Amino acid sequence: MFGHVFDLLAAYAEDQVDASTRARVERHLAQCTECRRALDDIRTGIAWASALTAAPMPDDVAAAMREWLLAHDAGSARWHDSIAARGLAAAAAVILAVGIGLYWHVNRPWIQLHAAAAEPTRFEQEGRALHDRLRSDAAPVAYRSSDERARVVAVGAAVHTLEGVRTSVLSYRIDGRPVTLALALSDEVPEAPGARWWSKRVGHRRDATGASTLTWTVGGGTYVMVSELDGAGQRACLICHTTPRFRAALERLSSAAPLDRQ
Amino acid sequence: MPLPPTLEAASRLDDDFAQRERKRKVEQAVQRLPPKLRSPIVLRHIEGLAYDQIARVLGVSIGTVASRVSRAHARLARELKGEV
Numbered sequence: 001m002f003g004h005v006f007d008l009l010a011a012y013a014e015d016q017v018d019a020s021t022r023a024r025v026e027r028h029l030a031q032c033t034e035c036r037r038a039l040d041d042i043r044t045g046i047a048w049a050s051a052l053t054a055a056p057m058p059d060d061v062a063a064a065m066r067e068w069l070l071a072h073d074a075g076s077a078r079w080h081d082s083i084a085a086r087g088l089a090a091a092a093a094v095i096l097a098v099g100i101g102l103y104w105h106v107n108r109p110w111i112q113l114h115a116a117a118a119e120p121t122r123f124e125q126e127g128r129a130l131h132d133r134l135r136s137d138a139a140p141v142a143y144r145s146s147d148e149r150a151r152v153v154a155v156g157a158a159v160h161t162l163e164g165v166r167t168s169v170l171s172y173r174i175d176g177r178p179v180t181l182a183l184a185l186s187d188e189v190p191e192a193p194g195a196r197w198w199s200k201r202v203g204h205r206r207d208a209t210g211a212s213t214l215t216w217t218v219g220g221g222t223y224v225m226v227s228e229l230d231g232a233g234q235r236a237c238l239i240c241h242t243t244p245r246f247r248a249a250l251e252r253l254s255s256a257a258p259l260d261r262q
Numbered sequence: 263m264p265l266p267p268t269l270e271a272a273s274r275l276d277d278d279f280a281q282r283e284r285k286r287k288v289e290q291a292v293q294r295l296p297p298k299l300r301s302p303i304v305l306r307h308i309e310g311l312a313y314d315q316i317a318r319v320l321g322v323s324i325g326t327v328a329s330r331v332s333r334a335h336a337r338l339a340r341e342l343k344g345e346v
Binding site for chain 1: 284285288289291292303304306307308312313321325328329331332334335336337338339340342343
């Protein structure tokens with residue numbers, strides 16, 4: 001039938017449409033069996049999906065992550081020549097900052113994803129290059145879990161120098177795809193993306209290799225996250241947002257002092 | 263007539279098991295959705311975001327969110343039909 005309203009049906013069923021759209025959908029439904037049937041399906045789907053709850057991070061994964069971070073001291077892994085005890089502490093702080101930062105990101109409606117600047121900053125370029133280096137020489141997966149929800153696997157943590165700035169770097173995998181996250185103090189990073197204390201601006205670019213690079217500044221830190229995740233790489237955000245126990249485990253890991261100045 | 267205590271406990275266990283099993287199947291069905299459809303479902307039902315908030319997080323229009331959520335729910339219903 002002409003003018004089907006399928007695209008609006010979930011919003012209609014969940015009362016997310018304005019009055020005029022609601023009236024239009026109802027006028028169409030009154031005369032369209034196909035859309036009424038689709039609405040029934042969508043309502044069933046909504047009922048099932050409403051039962052979803054955040055998947056907790058399994059205890060063995062949280063414990064393994066903590067063990068890994070605490071056990072890997074200087075020189076114990078292939079790309080860890082610069083790692084130090086304070087690097088671990090800083091990396092733990094990075095994880096915490098990411099958890100909190102991403103939570104902030106989703107819950108601050110004025111924050112949007114922007115196109116990246118025309119030319120990447122050197123900090124962004126070096127973060128991107130670091131990702132390739134880590135990826136080509138990545139340590140094997142540190143541990144496995146029988147739990148299929150264990151989608152985040154820590155690979156390594158280190159302190160590197162990017163653009164002459166001391167940077168905490170965390171390498172991990174999500175569903176087997178490598179992710180590199182680097183954090184430095186924003187006032188030490190030339191051309192850091194501008195942000196006020198209450199907001200942030202996120203730049204996103206995807207290069208020919210399929211790698212997605214997000215850069216942002218928030219809370220005094222400048223971040224670069226490189227991944228080969230779908231979309232804008234926000235799957236990493238979703239995992240942090242949807243596993244409160246993951247965030248809690250990260251908070252427990254961050255008992256040491258946060259990243260500080262040298 | 264109420265069930266004897268032992269049967270009542272067994273019945274409760276059965277219910278618990280069935281509920282867990284249903285939830286597992288729904289989770290698996292959501293995992294099978296392509297990322298474009300899965301992300302809005304997760305943001306909607308786990309994070310509890312409104313459609314306009316989902317649009318901002320994913321960097322797409324609210325119309326795109328509405329369309330993807332409709333498709334995702336319809337697909338979930340089809341996949342879970344007769345299974346749960």
